[in-house]
Amino acid sequence: MGAAAATATAAWSRLLEARAIPAEIVAAAPVSPYGFSPEAFARRTEALIGRELRLPGRRALEALPEGGHVLDVGVGTGSASLPLVPRAGRIVGVDIDEGMLREFRRIAASVGVAVETVLGPWPEVAPLVPEVDVAVCHSVLYGVAHLAPFVGALSSHARRRVVLLIPDRQWLAWQDDLWARFHGVSRPPAATAADAVAALRELGVPVQREDETLPPVGGLPTREQVVAEVRTRLCLPPERDAELEAALGERLHRRDGQWVAGPPGDSVAVTLWWDTTVSP
Numbered sequence: 001m002g003a004a005a006a007t008a009t010a011a012w013s014r015l016l017e018a019r020a021i022p023a024e025i026v027a028a029a030p031v032s033p034y035g036f037s038p039e040a041f042a043r044r045t046e047a048l049i050g051r052e053l054r055l056p057g058r059r060a061l062e063a064l065p066e067g068g069h070v071l072d073v074g075v076g077t078g079s080a081s082l083p084l085v086p087r088a089g090r091i092v093g094v095d096i097d098e099g100m101l102r103e104f105r106r107i108a109a110s111v112g113v114a115v116e117t118v119l120g121p122w123p124e125v126a127p128l129v130p131e132v133d134v135a136v137c138h139s140v141l142y143g144v145a146h147l148a149p150f151v152g153a154l155s156s157h158a159r160r161r162v163v164l165l166i167p168d169r170q171w172l173a174w175q176d177d178l179w180a181r182f183h184g185v186s187r188p189p190a191a192t193a194a195d196a197v198a199a200l201r202e203l204g205v206p207v208q209r210e211d212e213t214l215p216p217v218g219g220l221p222t223r224e225q226v227v228a229e230v231r232t233r234l235c236l237p238p239e240r241d242a243e244l245e246a247a248l249g250e251r252l253h254r255r256d257g258q259w260v261a262g263p264p265g266d267s268v269a270v271t272l273w274w275d276t277t278v279s280p
Helices: 009-017 023-028 036-050 055-062 098-111 147-158 175-184 191-204 223-233 237-251
Strands: 068-073 088-095 112-118 134-137 158-167 208-214 251-257 260-263 267-275
Touching: 009 191, 023 055, 023 158, 036 098, 055 134, 055 158, 055 237, 055 267, 068 147, 068 158, 147 158, 147 191, 158 191, 175 223, 175 237, 191 208, 191 267, 223 237, 223 251, 223 260, 223 267, 237 251
Parallel strands: 068 088, 068 134, 088 112, 134 158
Antiparallel strands: 158 267, 208 267, 251 260
16 A cells, blocks of 8 residues: 555544643653553443444354354453354453453353453554454553554454444543643543545445444542542543542533443443455
8 A cells, every 4th residue: 555545544633643641741740640450441331241242243153153263452451252152162262461351361260252462552462362243342452553453353363243332432432631621731632433434445444333322431439539540541640639639520420320421411422343355
């Protein structure tokens, strides 16, 4: 592909790289803004097992043979792949966080499915991963500035289908005004699912897009816990909590007995999928 043709993929890379947190802010942060709690992720995964499958799960399941093998890239604790049991007979989970993989193995054992885990970034660890029937990858794509090798490795490992899930707009874009208020950082426009589709199609991926409106996922028991979580993402110290809580305003609210932060109302989850009879 010539340089002139690579407009959508180049635009995708620029969007993601421009929204990186400035290195000096990360260096001064009391806690890394990139950390996640394996225990909190595990609770979410366990709540999904045995429930009616959401759209990405249905798209994966319809391409998965009985006892089929699944690759889950950015597996976390298995929320994308473990709900596919018992149709899934074996799951290969790839993640950069050993704590997440440990919880994934624990939950997998509780539902009686065989798993293999690979620690490391995708696609660098792709040579260590066997071919499977279906590959799934949830809530990862907005962290992938260079799509071609990432997506190409997914397609080459999946005999039947690849299924991705992303929000319709880049994760935590709703916090952009808070970055301006607390750090004086004016963040560029967020990437969207439409940007992802354009880039994937430019790479020759026969991607299909389907949208699903969903209530916010997760939540915490107290206001203080939610404020602390937002504070971590914003690289702020605990002494700014009162100011941060005031700045959040109505974006800090209760839903289904839990406290959440973000715009009120439902969100749009976007399922992107393609069959791998045509490789990118």
